[in-house]
Amino acid sequence: MEERVHIATPDHVSLEFELAGPGSRFSAYVIDFIVNVLLVIAIVLTAYLTGALAALRSLASISAGASASWLWALVVLIIFLINWGYYVFFEGVGKGSTPGKKRMGIRVIRQDGLPIGLREAALRNLVRAADMLPPPSYILGGLVMHFDPHGRRLGDMVAGTYVVVEKFDLAAQGASGAAWAKRVEQGRSRQALTLPRGAISAQQIGLIEQFLARSHELPKERRRQLIWQITEPLLPLLEEDRDSLERSAERTERCERLLLQILDLAQQKTASVAIAPKAPQPSSLF
Amino acid sequence: MQDAADKLEQWTRFYQRAQTLLRGGRRALRRLSGAELAHLIDEYQALIADLARARSLGAARETVDQLNRIAVAGHNLLYGQIRLRERAAPAYGAASFARLVRKHTWAVALSAMVFFGAALASFVAVQLYPSLGYDLLADEFLDFDPANRDNLHSIPSLARPVVSSLIISNNIQVTLLAFGLGLTAGIGTTVLLLFNGIHLGSVAGWMMLHGKDRALWGWIMPHGGTELLAICLAGAAGYVLAGAIVAPGQVRRSTALKNTGGDALGIELGCMVMLVIAGLIEGFVSPSGIDYPSRIAVLAVSLGIWALYFFGAGLKPVRSAASEPASQPLSSSQGN
Numbered sequence: 001m002e003e004r005v006h007i008a009t010p011d012h013v014s015l016e017f018e019l020a021g022p023g024s025r026f027s028a029y030v031i032d033f034i035v036n037v038l039l040v041i042a043i044v045l046t047a048y049l050t051g052a053l054a055a056l057r058s059l060a061s062i063s064a065g066a067s068a069s070w071l072w073a074l075v076v077l078i079i080f081l082i083n084w085g086y087y088v089f090f091e092g093v094g095k096g097s098t099p100g101k102k103r104m105g106i107r108v109i110r111q112d113g114l115p116i117g118l119r120e121a122a123l124r125n126l127v128r129a130a131d132m133l134p135p136p137s138y139i140l141g142g143l144v145m146h147f148d149p150h151g152r153r154l155g156d157m158v159a160g161t162y163v164v165v166e167k168f169d170l171a172a173q174g175a176s177g178a179a180w181a182k183r184v185e186q187g188r189s190r191q192a193l194t195l196p197r198g199a200i201s202a203q204q205i206g207l208i209e210q211f212l213a214r215s216h217e218l219p220k221e222r223r224r225q226l227i228w229q230i231t232e233p234l235l236p237l238l239e240e241d242r243d244s245l246e247r248s249a250e251r252t253e254r255c256e257r258l259l260l261q262i263l264d265l266a267q268q269k270t271a272s273v274a275i276a277p278k279a280p281q282p283s284s285l286f
Numbered sequence: 287m288q289d290a291a292d293k294l295e296q297w298t299r300f301y302q303r304a305q306t307l308l309r310g311g312r313r314a315l316r317r318l319s320g321a322e323l324a325h326l327i328d329e330y331q332a333l334i335a336d337l338a339r340a341r342s343l344g345a346a347r348e349t350v351d352q353l354n355r356i357a358v359a360g361h362n363l364l365y366g367q368i369r370l371r372e373r374a375a376p377a378y379g380a381a382s383f384a385r386l387v388r389k390h391t392w393a394v395a396l397s398a399m400v401f402f403g404a405a406l407a408s409f410v411a412v413q414l415y416p417s418l419g420y421d422l423l424a425d426e427f428l429d430f431d432p433a434n435r436d437n438l439h440s441i442p443s444l445a446r447p448v449v450s451s452l453i454i455s456n457n458i459q460v461t462l463l464a465f466g467l468g469l470t471a472g473i474g475t476t477v478l479l480l481f482n483g484i485h486l487g488s489v490a491g492w493m494m495l496h497g498k499d500r501a502l503w504g505w506i507m508p509h510g511g512t513e514l515l516a517i518c519l520a521g522a523a524g525y526v527l528a529g530a531i532v533a534p535g536q537v538r539r540s541t542a543l544k545n546t547g548g549d550a551l552g553i554e555l556g557c558m559v560m561l562v563i564a565g566l567i568e569g570f571v572s573p574s575g576i577d578y579p580s581r582i583a584v585l586a587v588s589l590g591i592w593a594l595y596f597f598g599a600g601l602k603p604v605r606s607a608a609s610e611p612a613s614q615p616l617s618s619s620q621g622n
């Protein structure tokens with residue numbers, strides 16, 4: 001089982017979720033089990049007391065027996081509903097969180113990153129009997145979870161859901177965030193860049209920006225090829241030695257640094273800045 | 287640093303706004319004006335661009351995590367409200383149950399074969415080898431007399447609501463197991479159907495052998511048609527899931543399960559409704575004093591209604607998702 005799952009959005013950005021491990025999921029299960037039992041006890045107790053009260057009030061009345069029967073019929077149905085519907089209700093209404101899950105900071109999401117609805121909640125919980133095999137050990141579900149790269153039990157597969165960790169506190173946004181925000185803000189504008197040896201068009205700069213924004217999603221080899229294709233035509237403008245760079249062991253890293261440098265230059269808006277002899281080292285932040 | 291502070295504030299503002307709107311649900315989003323909505327979308331797109339940039343340029347882990355978190359809120363807000371029609375998602379309307387049952391005829395046939403096959407085999411076996419009855423029947427059924435007024439025909443009317451609700455929850459539990467255990471490649475479902483079929487067949491065979499069959503049928507008939515049909519269909523729901531595991535086709539098993547899960551759930555939900563009906567009949571009609579011909583009539587009418595429903599309901603093609611107006615994606619219901 002992997003630690004994280006990436007979900008591609010229609011905007012071509014991947015959202016990242018941390019998968020919940022078996023430990024926190026089991027703890028959540030134990031809490032939910034206890035809550036479940038307490039609920040049943042509370043309901044039986046309430047019914048018992050109301051029944052006793054009703055019997056006391058209408059001593060010797062004929063209707064008392066009939067209403068008691070209906071009361072217990074209701075209790076039977078409610079207990080059945082709690083046993084099978086506890087998870088369906090809480091996950092379906094509470095956006096994937098039961099009381100136990102909330103306590104453990106985990107939640108169920110759909111495979112496309114959206115919160116689950118009643119349909120998914122019903123699917124993943126009504127097939128629990130299979131995961132529980134041999135009951136009540138959850139050995140089958142545990143094995144499936146262990147071997148699935150996304151840590152899903154059988155019910156998760158049927159419903160198309162992941163269980164993820166819900167954390168983060170926005171208030172914790174620190175100084176590093178502020179420094180980074182500046183950098184991101186600067187990267188926004190695109191304009192043509194004129195260098196002593198020629199010009200780089202706004203489109204080219206846009207391409208570089210887009211490539212850098214997406215390149216982490218590419219396989220390593222593909223990324224190496226693409227970055228070379230993008231950087232190579234620009235090398236004469238940057239007064240870099242093409243041949244030595246091509247043979248360099250860390251070609252990809254150096255190309256990336258050059259591209260970042262171009263973006264930095266484009267940001268400074270002054271036309272004919274000489275290229276710094278040495279690429280600026282990334283600050284500790286990056 | 288002024289820019290940076292602005293940026294931070296912008297992110298925080300977007301996050302808080304998204305949280306507020308998420309809490310408000312669909313209605314909150316619908317109250318927004320077009321311009322506000324467009325602005326919200328712009329902000330979201332700026333945010334995910336920031337996220338992509340932050341990630342690729344290697345920002346600190348917590349910064350990326352926080353941006354990611356805000357992006358998730360925005361994503362859930364904007365896309366969560368659009369009804370996403372999954373390919374296989376059935377509309378859970380009144381006719382969809384019949385449509386699903388017809389769609390998975392093979393599973394229904396298999397389930398019926400196992401369940402009624404086991405019943406028939408054990409019925410015949412008990413006729414041929416009466417001593418088998420001692421192995422197959424639970425003890426309380428050996429001396430059981432369906433005609434005895436103490437047990438079946440005269441559940442005291444006071445107890446009927448409780449008996450009825452017990453029967454309903456017990457039967458639904460059986461169908462939920464038959465459905466869920468389909469995930470054991472159908473083995474669990476098969477075992478469950480065999481057990482229930484053998485129980486039914488051997489009791490019937492035993493009563494026949496001892497001349498008590500008329501009373502037994504009289505008791506079973508009013509609710510039996512609906513109840514046995516429902517158990518058989520629940521087995522089919524289990525086999526639909528099993529089909530995804532045994533023969534997933536071109537996709538992964540987990541994907542196949544996801545694709546057929548909705549169908550199986552639709553059948554299972556239909557079975558639950560059938561069992562509520564059957565349980566009410568079993569608790570209130572079967573133990574009542576109606577005569578034999580009326581009992582046959584109840585059976586005939588219930589089977590006739592189910593036949594009409596399963597062969598007739600929803601024959602007209604459903605309006606496909608594509609033919610519906612796509613002009614108001616945000617006003618649609620249910621995030622599904």
